[in-house]
Amino acid sequence: MRIIGIDPGLASTGYGVIDNINDKLSLVECGTIVTTPKDSVARRLQIIHARLYEVAKRTQPDVVSMEGLYFVQNITSGIAVAQGRGVAIIGAIFGTMDTTGIEPAFAEYTPMQIKQAVVGYGKATKAQVTQMVRILLKIKDTDDKFSNHAADALAAAICYAQSEKYCAAIEKAKAAAPPPNPIKPKKQIKKTSDNNTEELSRIEQSKQLLTQMRTRTRRRKRR
Structure with a gap:
């Protein structure tokens, strides 16, 4: 499976492509798309879209x-990130579809989920995430394409790979587990209704009265 991770932004957009084969991760390529504030917002978004389109078309x-x-x-910063995010997604998806004819899956995670998947600790620092990405993908310190933005993008890709591994392990465990014992239905105990109880009580009282009357009758006869 090949995964592209993206760290969107208007000024700098990081991307990283990894392969996940037999639970072994390897780096395909990574980089950072930098735009200049001198250009219009539309031009900067166009650059991000075009670059990610090329990367996706090449790596599929x-x-x-x-x-x-x-x-x-910061609302202004949030809007810029949202704009960059939108064109980044479109560029990556359409670049793949125009080459393979197949739409790639899309996944997104919280920062805590990504840190947990990469470092094993949901409150890890950026430096810890970057260092762990280097270790997992065996990236050399001399690789000038490995920036902080590229590290964040690769971390998102690794998070997906780890999540898939976790889900596969759960499904495997479910398949290997013995089927649960069927629960036998409990026998229903018929309860005598209140009316039946009263009726039985009356019958019992009647029997006792009859017995007493017979006893008195016998005594009178003896006299």
Whole structure:
């Protein structure tokens, strides 16, 4: 399986492509798309779209993975990220579809989920995430294409790979587990209704009265 991770942004968009074969991760390529504030917003978005379209067309990923979009305090910054995110998704998906004819799957995760999948700790620092990405993908310190944005993008791709591994392990465990013992229905105990109880009580009282009357009759005869 081939996964492209994206770290969207208007100024800098990181991307990273990895292969996940037999639960072994390997780096295909990574990089950062940088735009200049001198250009118009439309031009900068066009550059991001075109570059990711080329990357997806060349690498043909099966999955597009990225961090989800969340509300931020700086509205202007949030809008810029949302715009970059939109054109990045379109570029990656259509670049793949125009080559393979198949739409890649799309997944998004929270920052905590990504940190948990990569580092094993949901509150890890960015430096810890970057270092762990280097270790998992065996990236050399001399690789100048490996930027902080590329590291975040690769972390999103690794998160998808780890999530798939976890889900596969669960399904395997379910398949190997013995079927549960069928629950036998409990025998229903018939309860005597209140009316029946009263009726039986009356009958019992009648029997006792008859017995008393017979006893008195016998005594009178003896006298």
